[in-house]
Amino acid sequence: MKIRSTQAKSILTPQKRGFLRAGERPYTHSLSWATGCQLGALYCGAYCYAQMLPNWHFGRRAGEAWGDALIIKENAPELLERQLSRARDRRGMRIFMSPVTDPYQPIERKLRLTRRCLEVFATYDDLDLLLIQTRAPAVLDDLELIGAIPYAWLGMTIETDRHDLPYGPTKSQVERRLGAVQRAVAYGISAQIAVSPCLPYSDAFAERLLETGAQRIVIDTFAVGDGSRGARTGKSPFAALADYDWRDDEIAIRLYQQLRAGHEAVEWSGAGFAGIPGRA
Numbered sequence: 001m002k003i004r005s006t007q008a009k010s011i012l013t014p015q016k017r018g019f020l021r022a023g024e025r026p027y028t029h030s031l032s033w034a035t036g037c038q039l040g041a042l043y044c045g046a047y048c049y050a051q052m053l054p055n056w057h058f059g060r061r062a063g064e065a066w067g068d069a070l071i072i073k074e075n076a077p078e079l080l081e082r083q084l085s086r087a088r089d090r091r092g093m094r095i096f097m098s099p100v101t102d103p104y105q106p107i108e109r110k111l112r113l114t115r116r117c118l119e120v121f122a123t124y125d126d127l128d129l130l131l132i133q134t135r136a137p138a139v140l141d142d143l144e145l146i147g148a149i150p151y152a153w154l155g156m157t158i159e160t161d162r163h164d165l166p167y168g169p170t171k172s173q174v175e176r177r178l179g180a181v182q183r184a185v186a187y188g189i190s191a192q193i194a195v196s197p198c199l200p201y202s203d204a205f206a207e208r209l210l211e212t213g214a215q216r217i218v219i220d221t222f223a224v225g226d227g228s229r230g231a232r233t234g235k236s237p238f239a240a241l242a243d244y245d246w247r248d249d250e251i252a253i254r255l256y257q258q259l260r261a262g263h264e265a266v267e268w269s270g271a272g273f274a275g276i277p278g279r280a
Contacts, residue, residue: 040067
């Protein structure tokens with residue numbers, strides 16, 4: 001993978017419309033310290049909607065496919081400190097980190113940009129919400145730091161518990177993510193599982209999700225969650241790989257109903273993501 005660095009002008013992106021504004025408690029900002037993603041060459045890269053977004057198309061070079069390059073905003077922590085220190089209404093700030101690039105992709109263990117951003121957040125105790133959304137158990141490296149941020153939530157993506165799918169996670173990845181949520185909850189951190197997008201799953205999946213102790217679970221689908229009613233997913237490599245009708249929301253609806261029978265905080269798609277209670 002090609003790694004390039006840039007000096008960004010801003011790191012907190014105001015949210016005016018779309019997925020993160022869909023619920024009763026919408027996000028005010030998103031935070032991504034990179035364009036592109038090292039996970040883009042893995043199974044999730046086949047359907048990741050971020051490869052369709054303008055920031056990747058404008059940032060990549062000719063011939064670069066999703067997963068080929070990562071453009072790092074190396075001054076992200078400094079920008080975050082500057083923007084938070086100047087914010088007029090920090091108490092109303094709800095930040096999603098990150099909707100397009102996993103904050104714990106492999107290079108984080110070298111650069112520690114996510115950790116440095118968390119260290120900035122830890123110096124402010126008056127924000128409403130920080131959701132750290134990842135599919136990487138490496139988030140456990142920063143468990144103590146996350147626990148020191150009173151408004152922080154861990155969001156863990158677990159699309160399925162099946163490891164026999166040609167377009168899904170391995171058995172090890174599934175087990176490590178479930179275990180990461182359990183450890184975070186045991187540590188006292190608020191956690192939300194995102195079944196996003198919902199892939200075919202086993203009969204035991206709902207029970208396994210409930211056993212983690214996560215305070216919230218959000219179910220999402222390709223047709224609803226890609227921000228284009230499935231048009232982006234239809235153009236992705238996943239559309240040719242899938243051996244089932246990914247446009248049919250029935251499997252996701254069934255999981256939603258199973259979970260609702262045993263958990264009071266099971267939510268749906270964008271409204272669910274933008275529904276985490278604040279500190280007030």
